[in-house]
Amino acid sequence: MQESVVFRLGVLGATATELFAAAVEPYGLKPKQVGLMIVLSAGLAASQLDVARVMGVAPSLVVGFADHLEGLGAIRRTRDPADRRRQLLTLTDRGRELLDTCSALARSLDAEFTDGLTPQEHAVLAGLMGRLAVGRGLPAGR
Amino acid sequence: MQESVVFRLGVLGATATELFAAAVEPYGLKPKQVGLMIVLSAGLAASQLDVARVMGVAPSLVVGFADHLEGLGAIRRTRDPADRRRQLLTLTDRGRELLDTCSALARSLDAEFTDGLTPQEHAVLAGLMGRLAVGRGLPAGR
């Protein structure tokens, strides 16, 4: 039972998110807010509603994330001139900078987390998880 | 960034827990309650405080889990005769039965989750995640 992939993903995932949250907290960020920046950076969504759909969260939740990221200067909100109901979110230079910092933190956490694995094993693990993510239609989100 | 093991574990883990929660819900169980049964089954803890330590949750949270599992007839609470403050939790026959059912559900979810992987890849993934869990001192929990 403990050997179940699904069960272990749940336990390890909770630990991983905890570590990641602690790492980005000094930058005023929560994991899901980083997820939003990733979605923008990858060009997976433009409007807030699109972001909500891609991340699999309620649209009302995106409002708060966008408010916060805007406050950090990480994103800009602009009304879509073609449809003035839509708020188009774009990453600012500061946002890209923050995202780079988060990437570096993630790399560092990865090294710590996969401490007992060889570089080859680490690569295999990353590859297999990437395929699971694709299979689930999961681009990012947390 | 999306390729980070820690980040992907977070995203995949949340999805996995969601699936597992939906699978055990018809049996009146939440993932953490299953985790408690696993801890007992594996002999990792006896008293409620031990369970809380092993699972990494607050002792007050275990009270509710134990109440619920007792209500389902899955565990028994007995006062430790040597120290009457301690509640010793033990799995009943019904508890073992429920845990077996959860194991079957997990196996089925695993098959679905690792659909795109060969049996060999599935085994490699399970092995690597097992080593990550050991490295983190994670026996169970969810």
Next chain:
DNA sequence: TATTGTTATACTCTATAACTATA
């Protein structure tokens, strides 16, 4: 009328602190 974003509200999960009973 329908849709986007927002606000108000409520629900779930969890932790901290106060309490009890035993030690």
Next chain:
DNA sequence: TATAGTTATAGAGTATAACAATA
């Protein structure tokens, strides 16, 4: 006094429903 369990309370995080602006 200290510890195991319990209860009361509070804080995250999230969703649903009502609302405003625009289509």
